[in-house]
Amino acid sequence: MRILVTFDVSRYIAGRAQNVSAFKAECEQQAGRLVQVLQRHNRSGACYIDSSLAFRPQAAGHLSELHKLDLAISASLSEALKRDSIPIIPPIAYNQTVRALPVQRAEVLYALTRALSGLDDFTGNTRISPDTALSLDRIIMIDPMGGIPSMQRHDGSHVFVNLDQEFNDIVDELAATSAVHKEAVGQHLDNLRTLKECLSLLPPTSSALVISPEEAANSSTPTSSDVDPATIRTRRQKNPLIHNLLTNRPIISSSLPAARLTLPSDVPESAARPPSRSTLVKKGMPLKIIPDPRRAPWTPPISGRSDLTLDNNPDINFPRLLALIEDSFRRPLDVTHYLSRIKGRIAGVIIAGEYEGGAILTWESPPGSNGDPSRLVPYLDKFAVLQKSQGNAGVADIVFQAMVRSCFPQGVCWRSRSNNPVNKWYFERSVGSWRLPDDQWTMFWTLPGEDLVLDQGRWEDYVAVCQGVVPSWADGKRAD
Numbered sequence: 001m002r003i004l005v006t007f008d009v010s011r012y013i014a015g016r017a018q019n020v021s022a023f024k025a026e027c028e029q030q031a032g033r034l035v036q037v038l039q040r041h042n043r044s045g046a047c048y049i050d051s052s053l054a055f056r057p058q059a060a061g062h063l064s065e066l067h068k069l070d071l072a073i074s075a076s077l078s079e080a081l082k083r084d085s086i087p088i089i090p091p092i093a094y095n096q097t098v099r100a101l102p103v104q105r106a107e108v109l110y111a112l113t114r115a116l117s118g119l120d121d122f123t124g125n126t127r128i129s130p131d132t133a134l135s136l137d138r139i140i141m142i143d144p145m146g147g148i149p150s151m152q153r154h155d156g157s158h159v160f161v162n163l164d165q166e167f168n169d170i171v172d173e174l175a176a177t178s179a180v181h182k183e184a185v186g187q188h189l190d191n192l193r194t195l196k197e198c199l200s201l202l203p204p205t206s207s208a209l210v211i212s213p214e215e216a217a218n219s220s221t222p223t224s225s226d227v228d229p230a231t232i233r234t235r236r237q238k239n240p241l242i243h244n245l246l247t248n249r250p251i252i253s254s255s256l257p258a259a260r261l262t263l264p265s266d267v268p269e270s271a272a273r274p275p276s277r278s279t280l281v282k283k284g285m286p287l288k289i290i291p292d293p294r295r296a297p298w299t300p301p302i303s304g305r306s307d308l309t310l311d312n313n314p315d316i317n318f319p320r321l322l323a324l325i326e327d328s329f330r331r332p333l334d335v336t337h338y339l340s341r342i343k344g345r346i347a348g349v350i351i352a353g354e355y356e357g358g359a360i361l362t363w364e365s366p367p368g369s370n371g372d373p374s375r376l377v378p379y380l381d382k383f384a385v386l387q388k389s390q391g392n393a394g395v396a397d398i399v400f401q402a403m404v405r406s407c408f409p410q411g412v413c414w415r416s417r418s419n420n421p422v423n424k425w426y427f428e429r430s431v432g433s434w435r436l437p438d439d440q441w442t443m444f445w446t447l448p449g450e451d452l453v454l455d456q457g458r459w460e461d462y463v464a465v466c467q468g469v470v471p472s473w474a475d476g477k478r479a480d
Helices: 021-043 077-082 105-116 163-175 179-199 240-247 318-329 335-342 395-407 423-429 457-469
Strands: 046-048 053-055 070-073 087-088 092-094 100-102 140-141 161-162 209-210 279-282 287-290 346-352 357-363 377-383 413-417 433-437 442-443
Touching: 021 046, 021 087, 021 092, 021 100, 046 105, 070 105, 077 087, 077 377, 105 179, 140 240, 161 163, 163 179, 179 279, 209 240, 279 357, 287 395, 318 357, 318 377, 346 395, 357 395, 377 395, 377 457, 395 423, 413 423, 413 457, 423 442, 442 457
Parallel strands: 046 087, 053 092, 140 209, 161 279, 377 413
Antiparallel strands: 053 070, 092 100, 209 279, 287 346, 346 357, 357 377, 413 442, 433 442
16 A cells, blocks of 8 residues: 655645745745654655645636646656655745745645546646556545535534435535534534545545544544443444555444434533534435435325336336346346336335445335325335445435435335344344234334334234335245
């Protein structure tokens, strides 16, 4: 693993009109501190490379702010990386008259990403030849403000951001934040936009981690209380940075309900806003939700029957959806029986990426309801992820989040065979569960609080639906 470091001194010297000599001196001082620290921990040491960035010609003035820099002298940077030394690049660039000027960290980050990705610049000149091009795998942004905040999560942060799906929604959410936090919001927006631009140049497997210095320095070594064998202890907290480097995943699953996450013990309960946790950012995958809940929320059909179909819907590639289901469940579906069972019941469909994951949700009528729309039960009929995408791409989290936050924010239920190994995942993400009387199925639900269990009539409807769904597998084996 080869590492390159850049940094920001704007907190020490504000604005772009400051004395350039003072700015360079501050950069050299901060870089010197970094070199001393890194040399103690890296056998090949670290080096300060001052003159590697340059402004692009004025002819490119139409380009956005991020596109104004080039990696002008790549040899010193490339050689340092080959030696496993850690290059330290200051936020300084040189114009055509060789005058040094301060630049923003976003500009530096984008220029380095473009160069290290092996791409040609926009004038067609390759800055790093293909034989020396590196594969840029991770971008780690250490920011005192920590991860990207979320107003919808009680822990105050996005655990994982799927840019293709969530970028615009997060920007709108942050832009609507109180003016009291205007400066902080501006910094978070700048971080998010910068990472979006950088990750757009990299393979889908690349990721970025936004983390505070305190979390990055968090140690999982035993504390003094761990030494006492009589002390009751919980599992030690992992270091989010190390966890990400080893797994390319967030330290906790993004689909876990925020209520299951606890704040650090040193945070007072009266705190107005919990501290942001680290945020993993990926280019991710597009998410299609049919019908789009942003246009109109999913509600029970007034007639008691839905007009949606799977096999005749122009927005759904049914053969691919069928292949996804059969691959995920490892068994063939009785298509005729299944389409007949869900006819008039389909609430909507979620499709992640190129049919890498998805969910089919229905409105189920409990026995004796006679199609009464007020008694329709929101039900997760199929939840599928391609075998090759299970456990490594966050596909299941993306689909589940869409279901509980966008499609059925007031709650949904489903059932699973009581001995299904996936149940542990379901237990962690549901609000409640109950083993049905036949002892074959476990019912799960996400309805808030005790809304379901305290409403006897509603409870009986949910139980009846989960007991009454008829499987549609062509192999005749027991359903999962």
